[in-house]
Amino acid sequence: MVQKNKLQYIILGLLSEHELTGYDIAKAFTADIGEFWNANHSQIYPLLKRLETAGLITHQLSITGEKLEKKVYSLTAAGQAQLQEWLHEPTTELTASKDEFILKLYFIQDAHDPSLQPMLTEQLLLHQAKLVHLQKQMTRKFADKASQLANYGHYLILQHAIDREQGYADWLTATLKNVD
Amino acid sequence: MVQKNKLQYIILGLLSEHELTGYDIAKAFTADIGEFWNANHSQIYPLLKRLETAGLITHQLSITGEKLEKKVYSLTAAGQAQLQEWLHEPTTELTASKDEFILKLYFIQDAHDPSLQPMLTEQLLLHQAKLVHLQKQMTRKFADKASQLANYGHYLILQHAIDREQGYADWLTATLKNVD
DNA sequence: TTAAAACATGTAATTAAATACACGTTTAAG
């Protein structure tokens, strides 16, 4: 089984939890999973159609208010099977994280380059802000043990995102100390 | 200045250190910067042409052996300027790192899912192997303080890659403890 | 009550990226 086009599996995965509209799916990327994957609606809507013709999902129309039509998508048995297949395949590729700042840093050869310090400080602020944001999410969504176990995967990856940002911030802080 | 197409800046950056062939540039992605960006030669060669017509780089032919022609590229003043401009622009976008494993994890709701433990173990092995590889690079390339300072940016990002892998492995280990 | 924000769904066009095709040379190891 050649498993490419990860987005399709993300959609299947999201639909395995709740039924969702395309709009809902697009929102999911600005929220939690946005830390680990991105997609915008112009990619999502056509893919939903393709997944439906492939028999992996179906939709039913729902009217909000007077005439606003929503397509509420849900998984079919085939879709559920496809999702499980993906989930249980080994994940051997470690995709390179595209980090523009790191690249810039790579091209600063001189340890005493005056732009080094402001660059690092700027990034530190960014990552600290993100860290705070993620920590707020954590307390809001997973305050008690019960809620952690109820949606364990989500809890785990949020923890990982926090760890990652903390690690990034720590590295920046340590580097800043050596710079001046 | 709209700075998109990061690859062009990576090429400019690489050329600011040494003159290089397209082949050399492609190799750079399998080595050090491959941790933070990827590109293959079919993307690189056409871009080199575009950068040359834009006046940012030039090349001179070099013959290896009897007839193997290499195009050795180097930065022009305009290219150097363009690179500096990019380097000194603020880097405000934190690109989502596309991590397929994390996504799979997200869709495992049940904390007692039997596939959780093997999945985590598999990833741990992967990241530990990568960590060892990076640490070897570090001792090989930056054993002494002098070599660290000589190519400071490179040293920094290698350290960051190590920290990142260590953090990833730590998180996996901690998660594994809570799983069984 | 009205305007802005959020909801909702699509297509078109462009650019980035990956994969495959295609060809030839040089070097190093057996």
Added chain:
DNA sequence: CTTAAACGTGTATTTAATTACATGTTTTAA
């Protein structure tokens, strides 16, 4: 000496992803 690996440069095709275009409804806050 021969062959495999590495060196070296390109194009073509396909797929993924982004940005822009396009349109309309509902809800919420001023």
